[in-house]
Amino acid sequence: MKKVFKIIVFSILATIVYSCSVKKDAFLNRSYHAVTTKYNVLFNGEQAFLDGLEEIKDKHEDNFWRRLQIEPISFDESKMTTKVLKPGTGFSADEEEENKNLTPFEKAEEKAIKAVQIHSMNINGYEKNSQIDNAYLLLGKSRYYTQRFIPALEAFNYVIVNYPKADLNYETKIWRAKTNIRLGNEKRAIETLRLLLDVLDETEKIDKSVKEQAYTAMAMAYEKTDTIQRVVDYLKLATKTSYNKEQSARNMFVLGQIYSELDRKDSARMMFTKLADYKRAPDKFRIKAEVELAKNTPNDSTSILMLARLRKLIKNSDNRKFLNELYYQAGVIQEGRNNPKAAAEYYKKSLEAKHNNNYQKTYAYERLANMAFEKENYLLAGSYYDSVVQLVSKEFGQEKRIRRIRRKNKGLKTLRKHEETVKSNDSILELVAMTPDERTSFFEAYIEKIKKEDEEKRQQLLNAQNFGSSFGGGASINNRANKGKWYFYNSQALGFGRAEFQKAWGTRPLEDNWRLSDKSISASKDVVLDNEGNKVNERYELSTYLDAIPEDKKVITNLVSERNDALYQLGLIYKEQFTNSALAIKNLERLTEVSTDDKLELPLSYHLYQIYKKEGEVAKANKYKNTILQKYPETSFAQIILNPETKLVEEKKEDEVLNKYKEIYYLYKANKFEDAVNEIDNFSLTLKNSNLIPKFALLKALAIGKYQDKETYKKALEFVAVSYATTEEGKKAKEIIEQLDKT
Structure with a gap:
């Protein structure tokens, strides 16, 4: 028996050794190497490749405010440090530790190289291992995604030249075309894809998913050449089938965006409606399609139906991470329907949405700013525009929209500064003009007011401290069902912790210094020691306010001068930049009342004359016209009024x-x-x-x-x-x- 056993073992080993040879063209050899290549080396390589694709998908962020990329890849040349794998890589024991740091695509490339080096059966110029073309295709794709396009092209060309009858030949040609597109050879890619599509049209048994890939690649090529109509044609062909559900959804979305750019609103609505109703599409594309559908909806009766559709989506808890955009688009529709109050509420909800991004916020802030600007609430508009400028990243900082907002905001910043100067100096000068008794009465009333407000806040905090209340009592934090979960994912442990916290601290608002129930005396800058060593809150002391009123005449004169200069600047800004005659008149007329500077009479009179003349108020325009002609007849302003069409004659050399x-x-x-x-x-x-x-x-x-x-x-x-x-x-x-x- 032992002898028989030894013979069997020896036979098996001999068979394995015989089949390991890559120089013998036998069925056993071909089968052994094909199976080993497919289910061992290539399997691991393909798994690594899929991991790499997942990483790319996670890192890539689509900006749905712009036309999406047909192929969603974000290459970062500055951070690309791909290792160049040479023949023989992966066989040395010394390299084992180093190879642990390879990226998924590098691992896939390593496995593809290993498959070729160990299992290739090139006998008399013919490859006998049916899996080697798969290895070269994997090699090329791995290099493509690591942005090494020339080596990738070499791998694809090797397959096409040496394996013309391979099953993956058509797919390899598509990848070669995509690589040429990345290299800037769009015309060559178009030529090869056109020849390929001609062949595919004649081949009845070809997998239609290959055609879908070819149409998508052709659209990519024409997009690079800015031939938009051809992009539309091939994307339409690509969307007729949906073998790759994610790419199909992306193709439909891009096609809808192009229709919208071409002002073909009906076609855009049809495409976005189709995508929104496409159940197999990823959620982000379906919801974004709803948003785009709303963008392309006219301001007529159909906008009511679109608004109802958006509200339904907002109520669906599954759409929480898209609320920022849904609220924003609902606001746009309400604004278009001349309902600014409801629109502003939606914009604010969009800003408050939990899942948000800064770029989306810039649009909501811009809409709020524009609405405030139209209502002539320039200070509020400026605050909103400030928010846009602060939130925008470098990536979008040079957009025409952002540059326009910056220019507009610059004028509003100057406006706010002058408005604040007028308000602040007026308040101080009003106090300066009061008698001592009037000042005392004014500040005593103010101190009583802030004392009352502080007491109300204190009482609210005391009422909020529900000591002894607990909920979720008796729940064991050692429940097996929750074992191994992070604390904040464990509902029972979280409830127990919340109850214990409230037993000790009560219900506290989310704020700084939450341990202090009395915040009115917590700020050390307001609390000082008097002569007797007692703590005194300066906010409640009358002397704090009376001593702050300026008495120096020079200081008071400067306040008046600053206020008057601010009024003049405001008048000019409202007149020249914002063409707001009412506010320009308000500031300039007030300056004529409070100013004692004779130098200002001439420019003020001329500006007011111009404004009143423009507004058709003849009597007031004539008043300032006569002032200029009677008091300043020799000035250029008088010459302009008398001879508006005649060039001024210089009287001085x-x-x-x-x-x-x-x-x-x-x-x-x-x-x-x-x-x-x-x-x-x-x-x-x-x-x-x-x-x-x-x-x-x-x-x-x-x-x-x-x-x-x-x-x-x-x-x-x-x-x-x-x-x-x-x-x-x-x-x-x-x-x-x-x-x-x-x-």
Whole structure:
């Protein structure tokens, strides 16, 4: 028996050794190597390849606000550090530890190389192992996804040339075409795909999924050549079948986006409706299709049906991660239906949605800002535009939409600053104008008000501390069903912990210093020690407010000057930038009432004359016109009013003005900045109709910047930028302001 057993074992070993040979063209050899290649080496390689595809899918983020990529790959050249695998890789024991760090695609490439090196049966120029073409295809695809397109092309070409009758020949040609597209050889890819499709049309038994891949690749190629109609044609063909459900859904979505770009709204709605109703499509494409369907819905009776459809989707708890976009699109429809209040509520809900992204938020903030701007609530609009600018990333920072918002917001920032100056200085000057008794009464009432508010907050916190309450009692945190789960995924443990916390601390709001029930005295900056060592809250002390009121006449004069300058700037901004005559008149008229500066009478009168004339208020326009003609008949403003169509005649010689400018400029270069400013102020009283006026204004601003503080310097520059906006000096002043803002 032992002898028989030995013979059997020997026979088996001999058979295995014989079949291991790659030089013998026998059925046993071919079968052994084919099976070993497919179910051992290639199986592991294909699993690694699938892991790599999953990684790509997880890392790739689609921006549904733009046209999607037909093939969803995000290549990052700066971080691509793919190892180059050479022949013989994977066989050395010393490389085993190093190979553990290979990426999934590198592992797949390694297995493909191993399959070729060990199991290839190239006998008399013919490959006898039917799985080697699969190995080369896997090799090429792995290199494709690691952005090594030239080596990938070599692998695909090897299969096509050496295995013309292989089952995967058609698929390999599609991958070769895709690689050429990535290399910028779109025309070559189109030619080869067109020949392939001609063959596929004649082959009846061909798998239709291959045609689907070919049509998709052809659409990719034509997209690179900007031949949109051809992209549409091939995407339509690709969407007739749906073997790859994710790619089919993507193709339908891209096709709908293109229809929308071409203003073929009916076709876009049909495609997005088809995708929204396509049950096999991934959720993100179905919901995004609903959003796009809403975007392409006109503002007529159909928008009511679309709004109802969106509300139904919002109520579905399965769509929670898409609420930000669903709320936003519902807001757009409401705004289109002239229902701004409901629209604003939807936009705010979109911003508050748990699952969100910054780019989506920029659209909601922009809509809210535009609505506030239309209502002339410029301060609120500016706040919303600020949010857009802060949230936008570098990737989208140069979009035309974002650049437009930045420009608009820049003017609103200046506006907000001047509005705050007027409000703040008016409040202080109002207190300055009060008698001591009026001040005392005012602040006593204010202190009583904040004491009452603090007491109400304290009481609310005490009422919230429901000591001794508990829920979820008796639940064992050692329940086997919850064993091994993270604490916050364990509902019983979480309930137990919540109950224990409330026993100790009660119900506390989510805020800083949550342990303190009385926050009114928690801020150390408000609590001080008096002469007797007792703690005193300065917010409740009358002297805190009375001592803060300025008494120095110079300080008060500066407050008045700042307020008046802000009023003037506001008037010009509302007049020139926002063309809001009502607010321009409000600020300029108020300035005429409070200003005692005679220098402002002429420009104020001219600006008000222009505004009233534009608004058709003849009587008021004539009032300021007469002021200019009677008091300042020799000025350029009077000449413009009298001869609006005639070019002004210079009464002073330009060379005389130029000589004076040079004289003052030498003072500036000699660091006599105050003298330069005084000379400009004195000379400007006699300066008329000169093209050099903006130069004097800019030189004055630059001189002020040399000996006064930054804010005063900026105000002087802003005057030049606004008053002479169309001149080189005005533009230069604007550039300097931008540089100051950056520092």
